[in-house]
Amino acid sequence: MREPVQHELIAALARMSSLRLQVGGGFRTRDQVARMLDAGIARVVIGSLAVREPDTVRRWIGEFGADRITLSLDVNVVDGVPVVAISGWTEDTGTSLWKVVAEYPEARHLLLTDIGQDGMLAGPNFELLEDAVERLAPLNIQASGGVSSLADLERLTTDGAIVGKALWEGRIRLEEALRLVRT
Numbered sequence: 001m002r003e004p005v006q007h008e009l010i011a012a013l014a015r016m017s018s019l020r021l022q023v024g025g026g027f028r029t030r031d032q033v034a035r036m037l038d039a040g041i042a043r044v045v046i047g048s049l050a051v052r053e054p055d056t057v058r059r060w061i062g063e064f065g066a067d068r069i070t071l072s073l074d075v076n077v078v079d080g081v082p083v084v085a086i087s088g089w090t091e092d093t094g095t096s097l098w099k100v101v102a103e104y105p106e107a108r109h110l111l112l113t114d115i116g117q118d119g120m121l122a123g124p125n126f127e128l129l130e131d132a133v134e135r136l137a138p139l140n141i142q143a144s145g146g147v148s149s150l151a152d153l154e155r156l157t158t159d160g161a162i163v164g165k166a167l168w169e170g171r172i173r174l175e176e177a178l179r180l181v182r183t
Contacts, residue, residue: 007026007036046070051100052086054103057069066107077116081096083096085115108139109140112128114129114146118144118145121148122148123149124146129158142158145162147162147164147166147172150176153180
Protein backbone atom coordinates (compact mmCIF):
# COMPACT_ATOMS: atom_id res chain seq x y z
CA MET A 1 0.00 0.00 0.00
CA ARG A 2 1.31 3.43 -0.98
CA GLU A 3 1.92 5.88 1.85
CA PRO A 4 0.37 9.34 1.51
CA VAL A 5 3.05 11.86 0.59
CA GLN A 6 1.98 14.98 2.47
CA HIS A 7 0.64 13.60 5.75
CA GLU A 8 3.79 14.38 7.74
CA LEU A 9 3.91 17.94 6.41
CA ILE A 10 0.23 18.45 7.22
CA ALA A 11 0.71 17.03 10.73
CA ALA A 12 3.62 19.44 11.30
CA LEU A 13 1.48 22.38 10.14
CA ALA A 14 -1.34 21.32 12.46
CA ARG A 15 1.04 21.18 15.42
CA MET A 16 2.24 24.74 14.69
CA SER A 17 -1.19 26.28 14.07
CA SER A 18 -4.23 27.19 16.09
CA LEU A 19 -6.45 26.69 13.04
CA ARG A 20 -9.03 23.91 13.03
CA LEU A 21 -8.01 21.94 9.95
CA GLN A 22 -10.00 19.36 8.05
CA VAL A 23 -7.75 17.17 5.92
CA GLY A 24 -8.49 14.63 3.21
CA GLY A 25 -6.50 12.51 0.85
CA GLY A 26 -5.09 9.03 1.10
CA PHE A 27 -6.34 7.83 4.47
CA ARG A 28 -6.40 4.04 4.29
CA THR A 29 -5.43 2.85 7.77
CA ARG A 30 -6.42 3.49 11.35
CA ASP A 31 -2.86 4.56 12.18
CA GLN A 32 -2.86 7.22 9.46
CA VAL A 33 -6.09 8.66 10.85
CA ALA A 34 -4.83 8.49 14.44
CA ARG A 35 -1.56 10.27 13.56
CA MET A 36 -3.44 13.16 11.97
CA LEU A 37 -5.89 13.51 14.84
CA ASP A 38 -3.08 13.25 17.40
CA ALA A 39 -1.24 16.05 15.55
CA GLY A 40 -4.22 18.33 16.09
CA ILE A 41 -6.21 17.95 12.90
CA ALA A 42 -9.87 18.67 13.71
CA ARG A 43 -11.37 16.26 11.18
CA VAL A 44 -10.14 13.66 8.73
CA VAL A 45 -12.00 13.31 5.42
CA ILE A 46 -12.70 9.78 4.20
CA GLY A 47 -13.94 9.28 0.64
CA SER A 48 -13.69 6.11 -1.41
CA LEU A 49 -12.94 3.97 1.64
CA ALA A 50 -16.34 4.97 3.09
CA VAL A 51 -17.93 3.21 0.12
CA ARG A 52 -15.52 0.29 -0.19
CA GLU A 53 -15.09 -0.51 3.51
CA PRO A 54 -18.01 0.89 5.51
CA ASP A 55 -17.34 -1.41 8.48
CA THR A 56 -13.82 0.02 8.81
CA VAL A 57 -15.01 3.61 8.61
CA ARG A 58 -17.83 2.98 11.08
CA ARG A 59 -15.22 1.57 13.51
CA TRP A 60 -13.16 4.75 13.12
CA ILE A 61 -16.22 6.91 13.77
CA GLY A 62 -16.88 4.86 16.91
CA GLU A 63 -13.28 5.05 18.07
CA PHE A 64 -12.39 8.65 17.23
CA GLY A 65 -15.84 10.22 17.43
CA ALA A 66 -18.37 11.31 14.84
CA ASP A 67 -17.12 14.89 15.00
CA ARG A 68 -13.59 13.83 13.95
CA ILE A 69 -14.50 12.04 10.69
CA THR A 70 -16.02 13.68 7.61
CA LEU A 71 -17.51 11.41 4.96
CA SER A 72 -16.72 12.71 1.49
CA LEU A 73 -19.01 11.56 -1.28
CA ASP A 74 -18.65 12.62 -4.90
CA VAL A 75 -21.72 12.20 -7.07
CA ASN A 76 -22.87 12.35 -10.66
CA VAL A 77 -26.55 13.16 -10.99
CA VAL A 78 -28.08 10.55 -13.29
CA ASP A 79 -31.79 10.86 -14.10
CA GLY A 80 -32.23 12.96 -10.97
CA VAL A 81 -30.43 10.47 -8.71
CA PRO A 82 -27.06 11.38 -7.14
CA VAL A 83 -24.88 8.33 -7.87
CA VAL A 84 -21.63 7.99 -5.93
CA ALA A 85 -18.33 7.78 -7.80
CA ILE A 86 -15.04 6.73 -6.19
CA SER A 87 -11.35 6.48 -7.00
CA GLY A 88 -10.96 10.05 -8.14
CA TRP A 89 -14.25 9.94 -10.06
CA THR A 90 -13.04 7.05 -12.25
CA GLU A 91 -15.37 4.39 -10.88
CA ASP A 92 -19.16 4.70 -10.87
CA THR A 93 -20.52 2.66 -7.95
CA GLY A 94 -24.10 2.55 -9.22
CA THR A 95 -25.15 3.33 -5.64
CA SER A 96 -27.13 6.39 -4.67
CA LEU A 97 -25.89 8.98 -2.21
CA TRP A 98 -28.92 8.23 -0.04
CA LYS A 99 -28.07 4.52 0.22
CA VAL A 100 -24.41 5.14 1.09
CA VAL A 101 -25.24 7.72 3.77
CA ALA A 102 -27.88 5.38 5.25
CA GLU A 103 -24.99 3.05 6.18
CA TYR A 104 -23.68 5.75 8.54
CA PRO A 105 -26.43 6.66 11.01
CA GLU A 106 -23.78 7.84 13.48
CA ALA A 107 -22.04 10.22 11.03
CA ARG A 108 -22.13 13.96 11.70
CA HIS A 109 -20.25 15.48 8.73
CA LEU A 110 -20.61 15.05 4.97
CA LEU A 111 -18.60 16.75 2.26
CA LEU A 112 -20.78 16.49 -0.86
CA THR A 113 -19.33 17.15 -4.32
CA ASP A 114 -21.37 17.32 -7.50
CA ILE A 115 -18.76 16.19 -10.00
CA GLY A 116 -20.55 17.89 -12.88
CA GLN A 117 -20.24 21.28 -11.18
CA ASP A 118 -16.74 20.98 -9.73
CA GLY A 119 -14.32 23.50 -11.19
CA MET A 120 -16.91 24.89 -13.59
CA LEU A 121 -17.56 28.17 -11.71
CA ALA A 122 -21.19 27.90 -12.81
CA GLY A 123 -22.70 27.78 -9.32
CA PRO A 124 -23.36 24.80 -7.06
CA ASN A 125 -26.10 22.27 -7.68
CA PHE A 126 -28.48 24.03 -5.30
CA GLU A 127 -31.28 21.53 -5.92
CA LEU A 128 -29.08 18.59 -4.86
CA LEU A 129 -27.67 20.43 -1.87
CA GLU A 130 -31.07 21.59 -0.62
CA ASP A 131 -32.42 18.06 -1.03
CA ALA A 132 -29.43 16.67 0.90
CA VAL A 133 -29.84 19.21 3.72
CA GLU A 134 -33.49 18.23 4.04
CA ARG A 135 -33.14 14.46 3.64
CA LEU A 136 -29.92 13.97 5.59
CA ALA A 137 -30.60 16.11 8.66
CA PRO A 138 -28.96 16.30 11.17
CA LEU A 139 -25.75 15.83 9.12
CA ASN A 140 -23.56 18.91 8.79
CA ILE A 141 -23.17 19.19 5.03
CA GLN A 142 -20.34 20.96 3.26
CA ALA A 143 -21.04 21.92 -0.35
CA SER A 144 -18.38 21.28 -2.95
CA GLY A 145 -18.41 22.01 -6.64
CA GLY A 146 -19.24 25.15 -8.56
CA VAL A 147 -19.07 28.00 -6.05
CA SER A 148 -18.25 31.04 -8.17
CA SER A 149 -19.35 34.10 -6.20
CA LEU A 150 -20.34 35.52 -2.85
CA ALA A 151 -23.95 35.28 -4.06
CA ASP A 152 -23.51 31.50 -4.33
CA LEU A 153 -22.25 31.37 -0.75
CA GLU A 154 -25.14 33.51 0.46
CA ARG A 155 -27.67 31.24 -1.25
CA LEU A 156 -26.28 27.97 0.15
CA THR A 157 -28.22 26.35 3.00
CA THR A 158 -25.37 23.98 3.88
CA ASP A 159 -23.16 24.20 6.96
CA GLY A 160 -20.08 25.04 4.91
CA ALA A 161 -18.63 25.18 1.43
CA ILE A 162 -15.42 24.44 -0.41
CA VAL A 163 -14.33 27.52 -2.32
CA GLY A 164 -11.32 26.62 -4.41
CA LYS A 165 -11.18 27.81 -7.98
CA ALA A 166 -13.17 30.98 -7.25
CA LEU A 167 -10.52 32.02 -4.72
CA TRP A 168 -7.70 30.99 -7.01
CA GLU A 169 -9.08 33.05 -9.89
CA GLY A 170 -9.90 36.05 -7.70
CA ARG A 171 -13.68 35.85 -8.14
CA ILE A 172 -14.05 35.73 -4.37
CA ARG A 173 -11.70 37.39 -1.93
CA LEU A 174 -11.04 35.38 1.22
CA GLU A 175 -11.70 38.39 3.46
CA GLU A 176 -15.15 38.84 1.90
CA ALA A 177 -16.02 35.16 2.25
CA LEU A 178 -14.93 35.11 5.89
CA ARG A 179 -16.90 38.26 6.64
CA LEU A 180 -19.98 36.68 5.04
CA VAL A 181 -19.82 33.48 7.08
CA ARG A 182 -19.17 35.32 10.33
CA THR A 183 -22.29 37.48 10.06
